[in-house]
Amino acid sequence: MNPQEIIINYARKLVPLTDEEGEQFAAAFKEQRVKKRQFIIQPDFTAKSRYFVLNGSLRAYVIGEEGQDHTIQLAVEEWWISDYNSYIFQQPARMFVIAMEDSLLLQLTHEQESRLKDENHKFETFFRMLAERSVAFMQRRIISSLTQSAEERYELFVEKYPAMAYRFPQYVIASYLGMTTEFLSKIRNQRVKPKS
Amino acid sequence: MNPQEIIINYARKLVPLTDEEGEQFAAAFKEQRVKKRQFIIQPDFTAKSRYFVLNGSLRAYVIGEEGQDHTIQLAVEEWWISDYNSYIFQQPARMFVIAMEDSLLLQLTHEQESRLKDENHKFETFFRMLAERSVAFMQRRIISSLTQSAEERYELFVEKYPAMAYRFPQYVIASYLGMTTEFLSKIRNQRVKPKS
DNA sequence: CTTCAGGAATGAAGTAGATTAGGAAAAGAA
């Protein structure tokens, strides 16, 4: 499947599109290849685009006071990534977004997205649904952080996203789940051992 | 200002509406009075509506394994509240939503919202923007929970929402910020003392 | 006025998870 087909297919999971609408939608995106460790978003610059991952993986993070990094979002195939606070309000970003592997992305600029939404009600609906899904996703993450222990959060994560749990290095998972890499190491090895 | 004017005014902060469109928008809502401690959403029932607060205050929370409650969302005048995971996907709720004071709400059912979005592109835009703002808001909360200590989270909260910080009982604020009421008490009293 | 319930304060003891510091593997790069 080529990139255009993939993004059209994806969009059709949320809204029905004619072939013509599909093409119109896909035409708003631009393919972008990024190499491992390349940044696509950096603090103080406004995030002009959001990105859809065709293949590869990325990570959004912020740097805390004492230099530790905290993973805000992860993305693999068929996920979106950006600094949304920056993208939505077109304000300077706080986050880094970096490629974890050589990746192929579809870039959608804020302008192109606006144009799409103006052109066709269905595209507006699409982005509304996308945002609502993010809300639901983030709410689950907030609930998890409020109600669960580090170990429970990790188990839930592995259960829901087994592919991610081994694709990203451990320090990334740990900082995504809000714990240190040392502690995650402990949890992982406790889980394996019990062969009594 | 009457309830209709308030909600129209509110909507106009996000999208321009003619007087006629404003009326059409407001007509989709139904006023609802709730008394302190009354539930408007309960686990296992599907959240049929979302609510806009005209006056009063509400709180959404989940009950953890050991019976502690965790505040997921707070709402005062001009805020919205519901169990969004339930509302958006029309699935059984996990949360309680309860009135903290006698309150006056505008209820918008899922059906009425759908009708609005179908009738006029502008309403679809409105709800898209609402969802995007939630995304940004929740992202900030996630960042705060990952990067800040209990004390820092509280200080940020007081700074951004000073009105809420004293309107809600302390145990509510504490469980919203992810700490115990005892610990918040300690933080508060440390902050006041230093008169050296 | 009491009585009672919801909420807040305080302090002692316990613990989940962080920090620190060491080194061992993987995995790239040369």
Next chain:
DNA sequence: TTCTTTTCCTAATCTACTTCATTCCTGAAG
């Protein structure tokens, strides 16, 4: 291959925060 960098592990110590237990405070209801 060898060198370098990145990632992971182990274990001891430390601390931010929880738990538990008790007392205090306030306002509303009788």
